[in-house]
Amino acid sequence: MAERKSERLMNLIFLLLSTRQFLTKEQVRAAIDDYRASSDDAFNRMFERDKGELRDLGIPLEIGSFDPLHEDMQGYRIPRDAAELPELELTAEESAVIGLAAQVWEHAGLAGQSSDALIKLKAAGVAIDTSAVPLAQPRITAAEPAFDAVWEAARARQPIRFPYGRTGEEPVERHLQPWGVLSWRGRWYVGGHDVDRGEPRLFRVSRIRGDVRTAGAAGAYTVPEGTSVRDLAASFTVNDPVGEAVLHVRRDRALPLRRHALSVTPIDGDLDEVVVGYRSTWELASTAASFAPHVVVVSPPEARALAVEVLQSAVEANA
Structure with missing residues (x-):
């Protein structure tokens, strides 16, 4: 139950932080599974408790009108400027922990509902600023049921x-x-x-x-x-890379690859040339393919060919 509540609160934060307009209770309810599956009374109680949890966590909840013609109709959002953290200075160990947490949230079993909630709001015509939630960037990954x-x-x-x-x-x-x-x-x-x-x-x-x-x-x-x-x-692994690979990566995408890049050179307004070291051609190809279509392997040619095979297999599996 505690894990379910934590995920619901995280989804609520994502929703209210990502929108530039006020969201009605009905929009919030429609976007989050726990709310949608509850009765009217249960939803109202749950939503009030969750709003209190956000206040206790120090997350400011702004209440205002989403319709200038009906100012009595209230909506909710989290203001970006009030919620953003001040500049932080982290040790190498602290940065590693945060990086690992980000990788965990990329796993479909943990990030799926958060991404789904954003998609539902976008489909409803709500303006979404996805830069506020960089963890929601989709990746093509092989299923790992275990x-x-x-x-x-x-x-x-x-x-x-x-x-x-x-x-x-x-x-x-x-x-x-x-x-x-x-x-x-x-x-x-x-x-x-x-x-x-x-x-x-x-x-x-x-x-x-x-x-x-x-x-x-x-x-x-x-x-x-x-x-x-x-x-x-x-x-259990050998740390020395066996070669260098050249990738073309769309701007602000494939952050895990960029973190370990040997160099990043802008090509144009949308693409960067990213050079990374690699230890396994297969590992390089499958990782690059997981970020498709935002990453293209330029060299080595054997990694490029393997990346194409991975994507073709993914298409066949989904078909």
Whole structure:
């Protein structure tokens, strides 16, 4: 219930922050699932509580008329200038945490309703400033059905078991005490204590080939003090890039690629040439393809060809 409430409040913030006009209660209700599924009385109570939560969080809620001809008809919005944070100076560790949080919200299981709510308002004729919600930028990603299950298990400190293996291989059942989930070089991984091997291991979520099942009670183990799943991921990978790739990237798009760019050179008013280091041609191609149509691989040619294959596969799968 607490998670559902948090998601609803986040959706409400996105809606009221993204609009330049006042939204009626009916527009807000139509855009957010929890509100829409409630009775009139339940919605009114829930909305009043949520408005109080926003005030308690220090988020200013502005009430005004959305119709100059009917000033008694009230609407709601969050003023951008009042809600924006002052300039922040973050340490490298703090920036890493915020970057990871942003990557988590890009996952379809967590960001879908927020994006849907914006789409519904836009369809209703409400002016939306999507620059206020950069996390809502869509990406083409392969489905990872096991993501939510391993995420919840890591949060609950609950042992799990699952069939695991590469495509074309016979999966083997693995037993894991998950410590955390992270995005590493464009892939989702779950790290923790491998019960079968008796040592820390890292598992790619997309290679989980079936249902994730519980193998113990919640809170059955503790994560060793000082553990970092990111450090665990680094210990299993080679850090040195094997080459450099040239990409054409639309302005203000593909922010994760830009964060790790070796150089960014404007081409025209809409495109930048972005040079990135890469360790795997397949990883480079699949990551670039996930940002289509805003990213085009220029070189190396083998990565460009692989990116085309990925997009063609996505089209066939959706067909």
